Amino acid sequence: MAVHQYKRGARALASTIIEIRNLSKQYRIGLKENDYKTFREALVGGLITPIRNWRRLRRLTKFDTEGDYQQTNADEFSARDVIWALKDVSFEVHQGEVLGIIGRNGAGKSTLLKVLSRITEPSRGDVWLYGRISSLLEVGTGFHPELTGRENIYLNGAILGMKKNEIKRKFDEIVEFAEVERFIDTPVKHYSSGMSLRLAFAVAAYLEPEILVVDEVLAVGDAAFRKKCLGKMEDVTKEGRTLLFVSHDMSAIQNLCPRTILIDKGRVMSDGPTHEVIATYLKSLQELAEVDLTDRADRRGEGKVRFTKIEILDKNYRPVEYPRSKEKIIIRLHYKSKDSHEFRRCRASISVMGYGHIYFLLSTELVNNKELIVKDEGFLDCIIGELPLSGGEYYLCTYLETNKIEQDYVEAAARISVVDGDFYGTGRNYAPGWAGLTVLVRHQWEWK
Amino acid sequence: MKHFESNSSTPFIHIQPKKGWRLLNFGELREYRDLFYFLVLRDIKVKYKQTVLGVMWAALQPFFSMIIFTIFFGKLAKMPSDGIPYPVFNYTAMLLWTYFSTSISTSGNSLISNTSYITKVYFPRLIIPIAPIIAGLIDFFIAFFLLLAMMVYYKIYPGVQLLFVPFLVLLMMISASGVGMMLAALNAKYRDIKYTIPFLIQLWMFASPIVYPASLVPKQFKILYAMNPMVGIIEGFRSAMLGKAAIPFQMIIASTMISILLFFVGMLYFRRMEKYFADVI
Numbered sequence: 080m081a082v083h084q085y086k087r088g089a090r091a092l093a094s095t096i097i098e099i100r101n102l103s104k105q106y107r108i109g110l111k112e113n114d115y116k117t118f119r120e121a122l123v124g125g126l127i128t129p130i131r132n133w134r135r136l137r138r139l140t141k142f143d144t145e146g147d148y149q150q151t152n153a154d155e156f157s158a159r160d161v162i163w164a165l166k167d168v169s170f171e172v173h174q175g176e177v178l179g180i181i182g183r184n185g186a187g188k189s190t191l192l193k194v195l196s197r198i199t200e201p202s203r204g205d206v207w208l209y210g211r212i213s214s215l216l217e218v219g220t221g222f223h224p225e226l227t228g229r230e231n232i233y234l235n236g237a238i239l240g241m242k243k244n245e246i247k248r249k250f251d252e253i254v255e256f257a258e259v260e261r262f263i264d265t266p267v268k269h270y271s272s273g274m275s276l277r278l279a280f281a282v283a284a285y286l287e288p289e290i291l292v293v294d295e296v297l298a299v300g301d302a303a304f305r306k307k308c309l310g311k312m313e314d315v316t317k318e319g320r321t322l323l324f325v326s327h328d329m330s331a332i333q334n335l336c337p338r339t340i341l342i343d344k345g346r347v348m349s350d351g352p353t354h355e356v357i358a359t360y361l362k363s364l365q366e367l368a369e370v371d372l373t374d375r376a377d378r379r380g381e382g383k384v385r386f387t388k389i390e391i392l393d394k395n396y397r398p399v400e401y402p403r404s405k406e407k408i409i410i411r412l413h414y415k416s417k418d419s420h421e422f423r424r425c426r427a428s429i430s431v432m433g434y435g436h437i438y439f440l441l442s443t444e445l446v447n448n449k450e451l452i453v454k455d456e457g458f459l460d461c462i463i464g465e466l467p468l469s470g471g472e473y474y475l476c477t478y479l480e481t482n483k484i485e486q487d488y489v490e491a492a493a494r495i496s497v498v499d500g501d502f503y504g505t506g507r508n509y510a511p512g513w514a515g516l517t518v519l520v521r522h523q524w525e526w527k
Numbered sequence: 528m529k530h531f532e533s534n535s536s537t538p539f540i541h542i543q544p545k546k547g548w549r550l551l552n553f554g555e556l557r558e559y560r561d562l563f564y565f566l567v568l569r570d571i572k573v574k575y576k577q578t579v580l581g582v583m584w585a586a587l588q589p590f591f592s593m594i595i596f597t598i599f600f601g602k603l604a605k606m607p608s609d610g611i612p613y614p615v616f617n618y619t620a621m622l623l624w625t626y627f628s629t630s631i632s633t634s635g636n637s638l639i640s641n642t643s644y645i646t647k648v649y650f651p652r653l654i655i656p657i658a659p660i661i662a663g664l665i666d667f668f669i670a671f672f673l674l675l676a677m678m679v680y681y682k683i684y685p686g687v688q689l690l691f692v693p694f695l696v697l698l699m700m701i702s703a704s705g706v707g708m709m710l711a712a713l714n715a716k717y718r719d720i721k722y723t724i725p726f727l728i729q730l731w732m733f734a735s736p737i738v739y740p741a742s743l744v745p746k747q748f749k750i751l752y753a754m755n756p757m758v759g760i761i762e763g764f765r766s767a768m769l770g771k772a773a774i775p776f777q778m779i780i781a782s783t784m785i786s787i788l789l790f791f792v793g794m795l796y797f798r799r800m801e802k803y804f805a806d807v808i
Contacts (some may be wrong), residue, residue, distance in 0.1 A: 104804060136717055140803045193805065195540060197649035198804040206542035214648065221644060223569055225576045234569055237562040238648055 096290060096321050097195070102204035104165040104190050104433040111155065164190040165201070166345040172323070174209075174289075176288060177316045179336030179353055181360055183400065187327050187345040192292050195323070208502055210289025213239055215280075224268035228278060229293060233265050235282045249285045257281035257313075258409055263320070273506050277304055284311045290321045304506065309335070327401045328358055343480075348401045372492055381486040384416040384453055389493040402466055403500030404508055405518060410441075410461040412477060414487075419455035422481035426451060427459050432491070433473040438518045453481065467506040470499035471515030476484050555651050563654045570633075585666035586673040589621040589772040596621070600738045609740045611771050612681050617695060619768055620673055620737040620761045626667040627703050627757060628728045633659040634707025635716035635724050638715045639652070644802050645715075651759075652801045653794070656711040660704050665698070683769050691774060693768040695760050698779075698786050702756040705789030708797040715808045717799065735760050741778070751779040756789065 118433055163185050172178050177233050182188050193199045195206060196214035213461050221238040222231050236246040246253075255258055257278040259270070267275055293312065312335060316322050332339060332353060339356040341363075343351040349359045372386050393399040394407040402408045410429060416422070428442035444450050451459075474491040502508050502519045509517050556563075569667060575581045577612055600606040608616035634656040641655055680685070700774030714720040736744075737759040742751045752758055759775065759782025766772040 139807045140800070168799065194542065197540075198646065199805040201542065201544055204543060206540075208540040208542070212540075221648070223573060225573045226569065230569075234565045236557075238644060238650065240559075240648075240650070241561075242565070243561045318613060348713040 080319065081456060083212060087497075090495075094173045094175075095171050096174045096176075097209070097323075098205075098207040099171070099396050100169050100205045102165055102191075102194060102206060103163060103202050104167040104187075104194060104199070105163050105202045107160050107161055110216055116451060128134035129504050138204060140187075154316055163345050165194065168204070168342075168345070170347060170350055172290075172321060172400055174321055175316070175319045177324065177336045179325070179332040179356075181329070181332060181356065182342035182348075186342045188342050189294060189300070190323060190345075191342065192294055192323070196292055208290065211240070212290040212292065213283070213286045213288035214292035215283045215294065221273060222279060225266055226268055228263045228270070231278070234522065235279065236285075238281060239496065240285055240288075241286060245287075253278075253281045253285050256284060258308075264334045272511065273304070280304075280308055284308070284315075286417060288320070290323065291315055292323045292325075294325045303504045310344060326429070329360075333357065337496045357411045372489060375489055375492070377490070380384045380479070380485040382417070383423060383486055384414055386412055386479065386489060386492060387415050388479065389475065391495055401496055401498045403498045404467070404469055405465050405500045405502040408463050408466050410459070410463070413458045414479065421455075421488075422480045424450060424455040425453045426478075426480045427453075429461055429474055430476045430478070431468070432476055433468075433471060433515060437476075438473070440466070453479070464522075465502070465521070466497065466500075467502070467519040468495075468497045469502070469515060469517065471521060472496050545802070547799070548795050549772070550651070551794070552651065552740045558649050558652070558653060559605075562650055563658060564660040566654060567662045569733050570659055571583060571665050574662075582665075583668060585669040589618060589670050589698070590623040590673060592625070593621045597736050601694075606739055607743065607784035608622055609742060609772060611683075611765075611769055613678050613792075615681050615769065616740070616765070617738060618677055619765045620735070621697060623665070623699065623739050623757070623761055623764055624732060624735065625670060626663055627699055628732070629666070629725060630660050630663045630700075630703040631706045631710065632724050632728060633704065634734040635710030635714055638711045638808065639718070639721065642808050645693065645808055651709070652804060656707045656797070657704055660700055660707060664700075669695070682773075685768055686770045688767045688770060688774055689765040691763060693699075693766045695767065695779070698756070698778075698782055699760050702786035703791035705791070710791075712797040712800040712804075713792075715804050731755070731757070736765075741775075750781075753778050754785060756785040758782065760786075 113425045116187065144248070162281045166185075180188050180191070190199070194201050195208070196212055198214075218339070218360065221235040223234065226234065231244070232250065253261055256272075257280070259274055259278055262270065262274065267278075270278070276415065277313060309331065312322060312324070316335070324332065324335055336353050337350065339353040340347055341356050341360050343363065349356045350361075361439060374389050375442070376524075378385070390409075390411040391399055391402060392409040392411055393402065394409075411427070426442065428440055428443050430437045432438065432456055441463070443459075473495045475495060476490045477487070477492045477495045478485075499508055501519075508514075508519060571774050575584060578584060581589065596617045597614050601608070603754060605652070606613070637656045637659055638652075644650075644655070685700065710720055734752075741752070741758060741762045758779075759778035762775045763779045763782070766774050
């Protein structure tokens, strides 16, 4: 890793703790795999594959920019599969500042944090850090299932950069914070997922870096523990330490961070007071959430009326990119008819699909006795009081019929990315191994 | 551990793209010595979890191999063994070989079996392939006691040349680290290495004087043969422990040079590739 320890330079302001200048990072994405249609093709392909694989793998660590950056386009072969995860990112963070970082999935937030925490090296640009940096990028990665809680605290602490004595000193506090006193000498493989998460966060929470980087660790865990973590993070900032906080949870960002930056396609799109940046972000989401369905040709039906776009809205009718389990959401189906006349006795439905199966059906005639009338243009709102899905990706298939004639059916018309929320109030949405495979149904058990 | 009391005493870390070859950063390795300690401890603790025989496996593995080789090579093939009872002759080598082969295979696979560490946190990457080299020593010492027991049984007693043993063990660790670092770095990018390692070990075993004595190798191939660092190490260890033959200095010198070369080549390659690990693994 290209890290040099210098004496404190004269170039930074006294209060600057992170200085980022023109930071760029490029990745190579794998070339498209060939699709074999016949057995013969597959056989021949399989024999040729090693040569292609060899070239592909070799190129993983070869970048033309290592020579002359401007020449990239000359080699069209390489320009095609190189992506800039970060492009000319520059900003400064002052000591004690709490900076929120938001952006869509794949915008470059995680890459930025990885470069800052020295996990990966930038392709161009500079970062100056005036303090020890620790990152909480998915807590608990260092846990070994066969080791006890005690052993894992030491191992995990050391991985995060703590010294043995430091861990020893904080050991009792960590155990107390994690609420695992009774199981401290039990192998972690017997812990519940909630317990190991609490333990992992507790170890990380007792790090004492000058700069703490937190990446979406609060997406899981029960509400009480989430609150505790947020409290701990507030304490961190009160002690004058610097916090970089990445989250999709706008309310957490709003509560913690006075300043936020918005990253999109590897660039800093907006940098300023949190409420302004969030507003910009939501606006950009709106454009995205309005999936343009008019271009879809793979649809069935007579086509006199068709869906034009689908929006996912939150309870305030604002677009939401990552709805959370249990939250109220609205699926808005926009439609338009070819010739402007009214259709009577209509039926619209949405089937929610995940992992190749249909999980449930939302259909107008199931819940409404009133006749559905579709005009020349408008929208239908399907209101889900409590989103019964656990964290994962799901697809919506939309269907519309007029007077028993199928007008429009679009499979996977929209994608919906759900973030785990606390549906049952226990912090558990599914049994181990059932992530994304079950629908959440409000229920209870009784026994004597 | 120095804490950062105030910003003014804080070191300044400069992150920038870096090219070319790099040597060790000793200061940083020192900074992370506790992590190294805990990783070694983890490897030792986890190894025989949920086994009945536990740490006895450390001695049983080379012991069973020795029994098989004694039956097939010692008894059936009547393999010469430089006047040493074949079981002892074979076990002295098997003891080293078990350590060496386990070390290069766990070290070679260490990066890909610790992917989450590589992609989630920063620390000097070299710790990962080196930890198993140290952790394996525990097994080596346990198996070593069985050798002592066998020597008592066959009434073989070593002399002063025993003092060479620590040096030879160190040499073995150096060459195992070199090979381990090289394989680990290659493995991160080319998963073929994972499947190559077992063959490499098998081939290497028959290229080392384990089931047969080095004296069996024709004279004209001796120099080429000594290029295998394990040749000098095994032959040297045998004569140092059993005291039946003179210390083969020429072979040991060759081993020393090759081991050091392997170590530096492995380390330089590892250090050059490490900036890509998080991206390609």
